[in-house]
Amino acid sequence: MSDPIIYRLHDIAKSYRGRSAPAVLVPGVMEIRRGEICVIVGPSGAGKSTLLRILGMIEPPTTGWLMFDNQRYDANTQPALSYRRRVVYLFQRPLLLSQSVYDNVNYGLRVRGIKDEQNRVQRAIAQVGLQHLTHANTRTLSGGEAQRVALARALVIEPDILLLDEPTANLDPANVEVIERVIRERNQQQGMTIVLVTHNLFQARRLAQQVGLMLDGKLIEYARASAFFESPVDPRTSAFIRGDMIF
Amino acid sequence: MNTQIFSLKSILATTLFSAALALSSCAAPAPTAAPTPAAPPANMTLATTTSTNDTGLLAAILPDFERQYNAKVKVIAVGTGQALKLGEDGNADVVLVHARAQEDDFVAKGFGINRRDVMVNDFIIVGPTADPAKVKGEALAAPALRKIAEAKANFASRGDNSGTNTKEKDLWKISAVTPISSTTGWYYAVGQGMGETLTFANEKAAYTLTDRGTWLAQKNRLPNLSIIVGGEKVVQNTDPALQNPYGVIPVNPAKHPNIKANLAEQFAVWITSPATKQKIALFGVEEFGQALFRPL
């Protein structure tokens, strides 16, 4: 646990059948520090979600490998369930079970055999501000509420790493505010490592300690937030920050 | 296209023909009973029991009637109960069945008119060749049934109120045993036709009452069964209670005006005529080596 680096990516590439260019290409070594908020930005279709799925050990890379806390994950090596369970992935379009909010938030605990943790579940629901909907069926929720339930469902597990794929896309400012607050709280209070994918540069500025920019599947800039925004190395990064890029 | 033109033509021809007939009947005295062959055949519905149809008797004798009277006979082969019901509802023009009491009731209630005897065949008791109830040698059916009941040997009943089933119930009455399917334990009311009941008896090593015709026609597929009571030939059957008389009854047109009363009556006359009786007496000799029915 003393290693400050939780993720090491080695020459990761991911290709899909029938597509010539790889969807993701991260040459060399990319590291993510324990307890940090790392934000990956880039236009849609740049391969951000694919990279996040590799980090979530949902999809293996085609070539290269991932070291997660000294556990190797590649095309031929599946991580043990106990490792996989330390990472939770919040999907861009989260799907909830047609059950109560409580049952949904409790899901991660239930599958881990953790029982009688009502307080923990209630706390997670309260943190996303949905106490009044604890027993409502998820079918009755609005998009923003559903996204918050999905966040609570991920947080209740208290994972080491939380991966968020565009968690605030298409949400109104109030819901965005709640979700960003919760992300910051968890990171500061529990030292939770958070990797967040967004196309929203302002969100990256608000949250990130480390920022990466992906263009056409390639990670072209990866730096501390201050360096990324104030003295980017790659001219394309400057263009992206200025908003000059036309997609 | 061709067939359409043809059918149009034939309709035209028929219309012209009947018009000509109408004209001629005005001018000349009424034509004779036998209709001209060119007229389309009249349909008649005969409701009968499965035994007359399944044995092939009707197929052997009916063409003669159809030719003679320019008729087309639709045969509905069902149980006696349903056959009589078909007549009762006016869904058949004439019935040919074998359950005397029900037939008399049918006539008494005015559904049919002028019942006539046609023929008899006989019933036999068949059972497992091993004869577990030791019935063989018994000449009469009622004591044989008694023995079966005492031995608690399996017995398959039609259980469908058919003529055969009615006969079986009468025989049990004589034997003074009252078996009930659900409680007796060895008595099975199959509730299906003779063929299915024989199949059941063959599979379950059971005795059953059957008409000889069905037995002869199907015994090749019933390797576990043989005749226990009634003898190998009709003439060897000495139990009067096993005789099975068939009656023909035209349906009463007063109850149902759409009944083909004339044709039905002609059918009753024809099937009891000496020529037809001759044919009935010979039916089965070639195929089974013995007659299946004896005309009355």
Add this chain to the structure above:
Amino acid sequence: MLWSVILLSLQVSGLALFFAAFIGVPFGAWLALTRFRGRSIILAVLYTFMGLPPVVVGLMVYLLLSQTGPFAQLQWLFTTNAMVMAQAVISTPIVAGTVMAAVSGVEPDLRRQLLSLGATPLRAMWDVVFEARFGVLLALVAGFGRNISEVGAVMLVGGNIEGFTRVLTTAIVLETRQGKFDLAVSLGLVLLGLSFLVNGLLLILQTRTNGIWRAV
């Protein structure tokens, strides 16, 4: 007499449904959730079996159980066991096919999301099937409906024996053959009533669960 026939119908069809569900639900779920070589062939066979004529099933079961058949020692012919067997064969493909359709209707991404929440693959599969629970219930109702209204196969292998294997449908055939149409029609109404009852139960179940959801 009438009650025992109704009871036997329910018993036979219910037991047959139990076996059909036991095989059909997992099989249908498995077909919906996995992709493998030859799956389309299995689907084609399944769809064919969904429309299998009951009489053909009855004939097959009959030949298996008959004195000359391979399972003659069971002594099952003309017993309720044979009827349960035939009905289970008839309704299993229907249950499997309907369950497959229902489970296929669940968002495919749900399983991945459950896995990412730490579920084991089996657990995630189960929860996806549970998500389709209303469809699964519908499959069971469809299977039961097919069972209880089926006549050809039970007539062949059961034999319609009074007090032993006579069920509603075979009783209707018998009464019709005897010309006792009023009794046949009443039995038909009982059959119709049973179907209605089962479907009504399903409807109540559906609206009740929905009601709970809406109430909060």
